[in-house]
Amino acid sequence: MFILTKIADLVQIAPEDFGKQSHAAIEDNLNAKYANKVVQKIGLFICLWDIVWTSEGLIGQGDGYANVNGKLTVALVECRMVVFRPxxxxxxxxxxxxxxxxxxxxxxxFFHDIFIPWTELPEGSEFDSQEGLWVWKVDEQEMFYDNNEMVRFQVLSEEWHDQTPSGPLDMADQPASELLPPYKITGSMKAPGLGCALWWEE
Known part of the structure; x- marks a missing residue:
């Protein structure tokens, strides 16, 4: 579910952060830039794991920022990030x-874009329109999928949607309700042992 991903990047440390230890300032900047953000084909970045290597900071002309260059040909900031990608x-x-x-x-x-299509529910599952809940009817029993209930599911697939805006007119023409999430997981609860965790407790 969680993986470690190594990245190299350019980190700018503002003058107000010069009082911090250099590794603390770099860590704060990396977490601010990546934490809780989806990077295409990599996953949802959770937090910084560790800093592998970093160069000395260079003061740029005219801005006062300390630039730690992430280009391989100059100086390098390498770190490992905890990423959610089952x-x-x-x-x-x-x-x-x-x-x-x-x-x-x-x-x-920390992640809200998981969907179980009705075709991936156990055989005998029906939607109760009055309750607004799915129910699994088995052996003359009705097993309800109650909201806020903890469930187990199996990952089937993942979808990536590039959210880079192509232009202000395109964004204005597209309703917010139609915007696709950057990262979506589709799962299944068909197999034995999946579904509401309470069903399988002794």
């Missing part, structure tokens, strides 16, 4: 956020 087939625990006829939306404490 692998296909991995079983994860999440919480039911909402439900529609199309399926169930799940969320963890």
């Amino acid at each position: 692998f296909k087939g991995e079983v994860i625990v999440a919480r039911i956020a909402s439900q529609t006829r199309d399926g169930i939306n799940l969320a963890t404490d």
Whole structure:
């Protein structure tokens, strides 16, 4: 579910941060830039793990910033970041956020774009329009997928959507409701042991 990814980058330390230890200032800047952001084809950056190597800071002309150059040909800041990117087939625990006829939306404490389509629910599952919940009918019992319930699901696929704006007119013409999330996970709760965790407790 979590991986370590090594990156190299240019870090600018503002004059007001000169009083900090250099590694602390670099760590604060890297966390501010990457934490809780999705990078295409890499995943959701959680936090800095460690700093592998960094060069001395260089004061630029005219701005007073200390520039630690991340280019391989000059000076290097290398670090490892904790990234959320589950692998296909991995079983994860999440919480039911909402439900529609199309399926169930799940969320963890830090990631909210997980979807279970109705075709990936166990056989015998039906949508109760009055309750607004999915229910699994098995052996004359009704097992409800209650909102805020903890569930286990298996990762089926991931989707990436580039959110780089192509221009102000294009962004104005597209309603906010139609904007796709930068990173989306599709899962399944068909297999035994998946679904609401309470169902499988002794």
